[in-house]
Amino acid sequence: MTSITDPPQGSFRLSMLINDTRYRSYTFQFIALVVLIGFMAYLGMNLVSNLAAAGLNISFDFLGDPAGYDINQRPIEYDSQSSHLRASVVGIINTLIIAVLACITATIFGVVAGVLRLSNNWVVSKLMAIYVEIFRNVPVLIWIIIIFSIMTVSMPSPRAFRGDDPSSSMLFDTFAFTNRGVYTPKPIFDSGGWIVVAVFILSIIGIFAYRRYATKKLYATGQLLPTFWPSVAMFFVPAILVYYILGRPITLEYPELSGFNFQGGIQLRGSLIALWFALAIYTGAFIAENVRAGIQAISKGQTEAAASLGLRPGRIMNLVILPQALRVIIPPLISQYLNITKNSSLAIAVGYMDVTATLGGITLNQTGRAIEAVLLLMLFYLTISLLISAVMNVYNNSVKLKER
């Protein structure tokens, strides 16, 4: 009766590592791993012995020495006597500034262009197609340089604003557009200024709370509360009231021509604008394609079903299509954000002092610590990329299909 016998157990022979398909793949993977480790070790030892032969060593002490050079865009206190480490931190902050600005702007461009490309209006959809094809197919470095060159050549220099009959003048006496950048007024906060800001933020929170309350009430009792005008009122009234009650604690500092340059106000450097705009518009074209793909991935039946329920086209997009499309859009969007962050290292092409320009450029050059500087740079970009991925993955999990 016992015609079925168990397969022989435990009798493992060495030859099975080659002959038995169950083990063979492990054998090869193990060999590959050993070879890889050996190769890496060989390269590493090569590096160490070459450095020793050239009389160099790996040391990060240089980070504590005075940098000796100046940086134009300083989000934190920095001068030429500060350390290389501080110069690197200034660079890191500048990288983050450009990355955040460009990611936000690229998303806006991308979503608008992606949605409009599907528009039924022939002109609009073709215009968007042209935008996508032109900006996607020319390298971003070229865009950065083109935008920067156009700004430097076509805008007036501050000199043109001088004299009794200047050839250029400020817009509304408030904004100055020069080839060194754009100058805008800067808010100055007196002691009560922050209270006004706090009240403003509170009223925005209030608006959301009120709207949620109104929705709840609608579902619970069927009574429709007005939302638009109350929201507008809450947006403006409390903040303005507090502003005057406290005696106008926020004033604007206007840019003013003095000496060689405009002083006061906020200066958006030409290099920042060129880099920001180029990254945003270039990556925006890719995001537009992601958005289009995401929307097209939602079957037409969804639109038709929603329409037959009587939803208007705008609502169909916002309530039915986009929430589903986001699941398709988010994953490639993560990699676009990573691209922006990494492409921001092209900053030095227009003299924007990001971390590649400070640590990986001037510091590396003045100290000759190439390996150390490049290792630190790799570490920085790796960390920041992994952080972005992590954050975006959390968001992705929150919008993805909840399986029940």
Place this chain on the structure above:
Amino acid sequence: MKKTVLFGALTVAGLAAGMASAATLDDVKARGSLNCGVTTGLVGFASPDANGVWDGFDVGVCRAVAAAIFGDPTAVEFVPTTGKTRFTALASGEIDMLARNTTWTFSRDIDLKFEFTGVNYYDGQGFLVPKDLGVSSAKDLDGATVCIQTGTTTELNLADFFRSNNISYDPVPIETNAEGQQQYLAGACDVYTTDASGLASTRAAFENPGDHVLLPEIISKEPLGPLVRHGDNDWGDVVRWTLNALITAEELGVTSANVADLAAAPTDNPEVNRLLGTEGELGAMLGLEADWAKNAIAAGGNYGELFEKNIGENTPIGLARGLNAQWTEGGLIYSPPFR
């Protein structure tokens, strides 16, 4: 297939390991040409002409070294480098020598592990401003926007100068001279600062050079010279003594016009004979042919000829010899004796 790739990679890595210690002169001879790092383009010092042939004062040094080794001044590969890439190029062995308006400083010599083989131009950092800016001294530049090349001594000197004079400025970092020129002419910076010789050469390329002036202040010492990697003294000697040969030739009156005659037979002047190889064994001691110096001088002329032809007073750049006159004429150009 996979194996060959792996062994290929190993050989490349092995070669890289060998490079740091190998004798550069042997490598250059085996390769049949010299890899010389120069600027990306600075008229008079190093720039390609309409046919792509490099010419200039620094290029002349490269050509003289190639002629000393091969007897052929065209056996040079010119590698354009920016202020930022030049040291990596030299340290990695991509170039054999660097002749690129490079200032001899302590840290480059000691910390970056290079060896400067002499000085071919004594310079200092100056400021170029448009005349209509109405500035007559660098001390009036408080708040000005200044264009500087990154990775240079220029940016360090500038920081020191403004700091010690307690005035502020807004630096605009640029990578090449061409970019600096564009920014400066567009008015994106008020001032362009670099070595005074570089400013003279840049200004010569302007449409209206007369609209721009050099400020009187020279804020630093910039001894510019060719350099090689530290640790290969034999190779350093070849470059050093080729430059010295050009300088000595001027001092002794040996020119590209008469060098062939003077080298044909021993003359009355024993130092000329030793220099040109009609007496003694100097060439062999360097590992070169006996007529090495003759070839180097014939390549582009002696030091004075190179100067006059490329950057001298009769060129658009119009630099006077000044500090760069022979020591016998009150300058600093001085070669140790050939004996």
